[in-house]
Amino acid sequence: xxxxxxxxxxxxxxxxxxxxxxxxxxxxxxxxxxxxxxxxxxxxxxxxxxxxxxxxxxxxxxxxxxxxxxxxxxxxxxxxxxxxxxxxxxxxxxxxxxxxxxxxxxxxxxxxxxx
Amino acid sequence: xxxxxxxxxxxxxxxxxxxxxxxxxxxxxxxxxxxxxxxxxxxxxxxxxxxxxxxxxxxxxxxxxxxxxxxxxxxxxxxxxxxxxxxxxxxxxxxxxxxxxxxxxxxxxxxxx
Numbered sequence: 001x002x003x004x005x006x007x008x009x010x011x012x013x014x015x016x017x018x019x020x021x022x023x024x025x026x027x028x029x030x031x032x033x034x035x036x037x038x039x040x041x042x043x044x045x046x047x048x049x050x051x052x053x054x055x056x057x058x059x060x061x062x063x064x065x066x067x068x069x070x071x072x073x074x075x076x077x078x079x080x081x082x083x084x085x086x087x088x089x090x091x092x093x094x095x096x097x098x099x100x101x102x103x104x105x106x107x108x109x110x111x112x113x114x115x
Numbered sequence: 116x117x118x119x120x121x122x123x124x125x126x127x128x129x130x131x132x133x134x135x136x137x138x139x140x141x142x143x144x145x146x147x148x149x150x151x152x153x154x155x156x157x158x159x160x161x162x163x164x165x166x167x168x169x170x171x172x173x174x175x176x177x178x179x180x181x182x183x184x185x186x187x188x189x190x191x192x193x194x195x196x197x198x199x200x201x202x203x204x205x206x207x208x209x210x211x212x213x214x215x216x217x218x219x220x221x222x223x224x225x226x227x228x
Contacts (some may be wrong), residue, residue: 004158031214043159043205043218050214058215090158094214101147101166101209104216106158 003027004107006091012113019078021110023091030096032074033104034058034066036087043090049074050096081114088112117142119208121219129227134178134193136222138206141187148189149207149216150180159205165189176200201226 007022025032033048035058045058047066055066063085067075074093078085088111092104122137140146147166151159163174170182180191189206206219 009156040220042220045215048215092159096214101211101213103149103161103164104159105161106151108158109156111156 004091004093004105006089006107006110008110009108010111010113012115013078013081014115015081015083017078017081017114019081019112019114021076021078021089021091021112023074023076023093023107024072025074025093025105026072027093027095027105028071029093029105030071031094031102031104032068033092033094034064034074034076035090035092036060036085037090037109038087046076083114086112086114117146117208117210117217119206119217119219121204121206121222123222124220125223125225127225127227128196130198131195134191134196134200134224136191136204136206136224138189138191138219139187140189140206140208142208142210144210146208146210148180148182149209150174150178150189150191151205151207153203153205153221155202162191162204196224196226198226198228200224 003026034046035043049055049068065077091107094104095102118141120139149164150162163172165182173179203221
C-alpha cells in the first residue's frame with residue numbers, strides 16, 4: 001500500500017512565523033501535491049511537483065513556497081504565516097504516466113492554526 | 116475546460132437503505148473519473164476509478180459507480196448503507212495526460228440508525 005506521511009497532525013503557530021509542513025511518500029511517485037481544505041471551498045491546489053527540484057503553481061500559491069530536494073519528500077513553506085492560512089493541509093502523491101490517469105494518494109492531513 | 120458538479124451537498128439515509136450520490140462532469144476529452152471518501156480528520160481515500168474500461172466500476176466497501184457518457188454522469192451507489200459509511204465523498208475528474216485533479220465540492224453522507 002502507498003503510504004503518504006505528513007509530519008504533524010496538528011500544529012499551532014504565531015502570525016509572522018515561518019512554517020514548514022513536511023510530507024514523505026514511500027512509493028517512488030514522481031508527482032507530489034499540496035492542497036488546503038476549507039469548509040465550503042473544498043480542496044484547492046497550492047503547488048505541485050512532477051520531479052525533483054521542479055514545481056508548478058496551483059490555484060492559490062500566494063503566501064506559500066515549496067521545496068523538493070529528494071523524490072520522496074515535498075515540503076510546503078509558509079514564508080510569514082497569517083491567520084487566513086489557518087486550514088487543513090493535505091499532501092498527495094501519484095505516479096506519472098503518459099497514458100491513463102493515476103489516482104492521487106493522500107496523507108492524513110495537518111490541521112494548522114495560526115494565532 | 117473540465118469541471119465536476121456534485122448535485123447534493125448533504126444526503127441522509129437510514130442504515131440498510133440504498134445510497135445514491137450524484138456527480139456530473141464536464142470534459143473536452145475522455146476523462147478519468149474518481150470517487151474519494153474522507154472520514155473526519157482524515158485524508159482522502161480512493162473508493163474507485165474509471166479510466167475508459169468497463170462503464171460499471173466496482174470499488175471498496177461495496178460501492179460502485181456507473182459512467183454514462185450520454186448523461187455526463189458518474190453517480191456513486193451502494194445497495195445498503197452502513198453506519199461506517201458516514202463521511203464526506205468527493206467526485207473527481209482529470210483529463211488524459213493531466214496530473215492535476217479537479218475536485219467536486221463534496222457530499223456529506225449521514226447514516227441514521
